[in-house]
Amino acid sequence: MRMVDMIAKKRDGGELTTEEIQFLVTGYTDGSIPDYQMSALAMAVFFRGMTARETGDLTLAMAGSGEQLDLSSLQGIKVDKHSTGGVGDKTTLVVAPLVAAAGIPVAKMSGRGLGYSGGTIDKLESFAGFEVERTREQFLQQVRDIGVSVIGQSGNLTPADKKLYALRDVTATVEAVPLIASSIMSKKIAAGADAILLDVKVGKGAFMKSIEEAETLANAMVAIGSQVGRKTVAVISDMNQPLGFAVGNALEVKEAVETLAGKGPRDLTELVLAIGSRMLVMGGLVTNVEEGRKKLEDLMASGKAVDKLAEMVEAQGGNKQDVYDLSRLPQAKLIHTVTAEQDGYISEIDAEAIGHASVVLGAGRLTKEMPIDLAVGLVLHKKRGDQVKAGEVLVTIHANEDRLLQSALKEMEGAFQISTAIDGDQPLIYKIIE
Ligand code: URA
Known part of the structure; x- marks a missing residue:
């Protein structure tokens, strides 16, 4: 087999065989296929696409390119959750303990964030002492003991994807x-x-x-799931405005705990219930979404969902008191409010501008090495569609340095749009593909 023939085949709109895809993934991982040939192939895929069969084969070949986590010693169907990421997205912090409290085993590896605020792992480090690096055995044992563990990505998982993603980043082929x-x-x-x-x-x-x-992306992933025998459901949800009110690591943890207690923002609660209830169905715990929803609402109301997070925090080296007394989480030194200049209705809250402001404050990182400040961020007081009066607070900024606070204020200029009439309601969930 020759890589040049595969590039030509894809360039001309042909379909690669399973063996060819395995050959190119193996060769690229071990270095026998150079970056320049892989770049040419990625560009050919960008223009010609791939069939569902090819995409499924590529997925399995990349999944098998390195270490694979064996969760077979855990009882039950292991349902993982993934978000393509957004501003204020703390869904995993809520969903993981919540579905675990219902009886779904959650053995989750999560990332650190690049961009708007930290990733789930950064956020969890708001609990002093919380350990995100665990051995495989500690990780699995914790799930056997209490039903949930969330740790950082470790081991040599999907080296082919790591290499290919980095290559796509510099060859204008990410968007395929x-x-x-x-x-x-x-x-x-x-x-x-x-x-x-x-x-x-x-x-x-x-x-x-x-x-x-x-x-298109959701359909492609659901199709891969059915191609490779992993039931996959995609929820397409709104990220025009931040999710919930809080953006920033400890601030998001606080909001996640409130949501687990059934006292969270409406949009976050709704999304968590939509996602969590489907995970219960996929895990075979309930037969329909309504039943799942009811179960999750009961766990929130009874305090069992919060207790499950507290158990996880303690099992991973933190102090469970931090979950019950949120004033123990990192706090910023400077609190600054931004108020509305006119009466009206909030017609837009620019998620990207809010995200940039949180990065400027130090809540997110632009390079992998950048340290993050767990205490800083923003808390919205209004969401799209809310009525507002001149002088009312729109957002509270939590900062640790005045210089960064001033830069964040600049980033946020124009982020809140106020109009005199209510706009049509924009949905939180656009579509669910199963
Ligand atoms: N996120 C990923 O993990 N991979 C991509 O290719 C794009 C976004």
């Missing part, structure tokens, strides 16, 4: 749907998922800017 879909799905499969719930974000603060793009 089969490549994005196989990249995401290969990581979930290597992390041991039997079933996968995808939260595909769409809007100004998301990777996918239009509903059409989000739907």
Whole structure:
């Protein structure tokens, strides 16, 4: 087999065989296929696309390119959740303990964030002492003991994807749907998922800017799931405004705990219930979404969902008191409010601008090495569609340095649009693809 023939075949609109895809993934991982040939192939895929069969084969080949997590010693169907990412997205912090409290085993590897605020792992480090690096055995034992563990990505999972993603980043081929879909799905499969719930974000603060793009990506991932025997459901949800009120690590943790207690923002609660209830169905715990929803609402109301997070925090080296007394989380030194200049209705809250402001404050990182400040961020007081009077607070900024606070204020100029009439309601969930 020769890589040059595969490039030519794809360039001319042909379909690669399973063996050819395995050959190119193996060769690229071990270095026998050079970057320049892989770049040419990625560009050919960008223009010619891939069939569902090719995309499924690419996914499995990448999932198998390195270590794979074996979760078979855990009882039950392991349902993983993935979000394509957005501003204020703390869904995993809520969903993981919530579905675990219902009886779904959650053995989750999560990332640190690049961009708007930290990733789930950064956020969890708001609990002093919380350990995100665990041995495989500690990780699995914790799930056997208490039903949930969330740790950082470790081990040599999907090296082919790591290399290919970095290459795509510098060859203008990130935006090829089969490549994005196989990249995401290969990581979930290597992390041991039997079933996968995808939260595909769409809007100004998301990777996918239009509903059409989000739907194409969601369809591609659901098709891969059925191709490779992993039940996959995709929820397409709004990211034009931040999710919930809080943006920033400890601030988001606080909001996540409030949501677990059934006292969270409406949009976050709704999304968590939509995602969590489907995970219960996929895990075989309930027969329909309504039953799942009811179960999750009961766990929130009874305090069992918060208790499950507290158990996880303690099992991973933190102090469970931090979950019950949120004033123990990191706090910023400077609190500054921004108020409305006119009466009206909030017609837009620019998620991207809010995200940039949080990065400027130090809540997110632009390079992998950048440290983050867990205490800083923003808390919205209003959401799209809310009525507001001149002088009312729109957002509170939590900062640790005045210089950064001033820069964040600049980033946020114009982020809140106020109009005299209510706009049509924009949905939180656009579509669910199963
Ligand atoms: N996220 C991924 O993990 N992979 C992609 O290709 C794009 C976004």
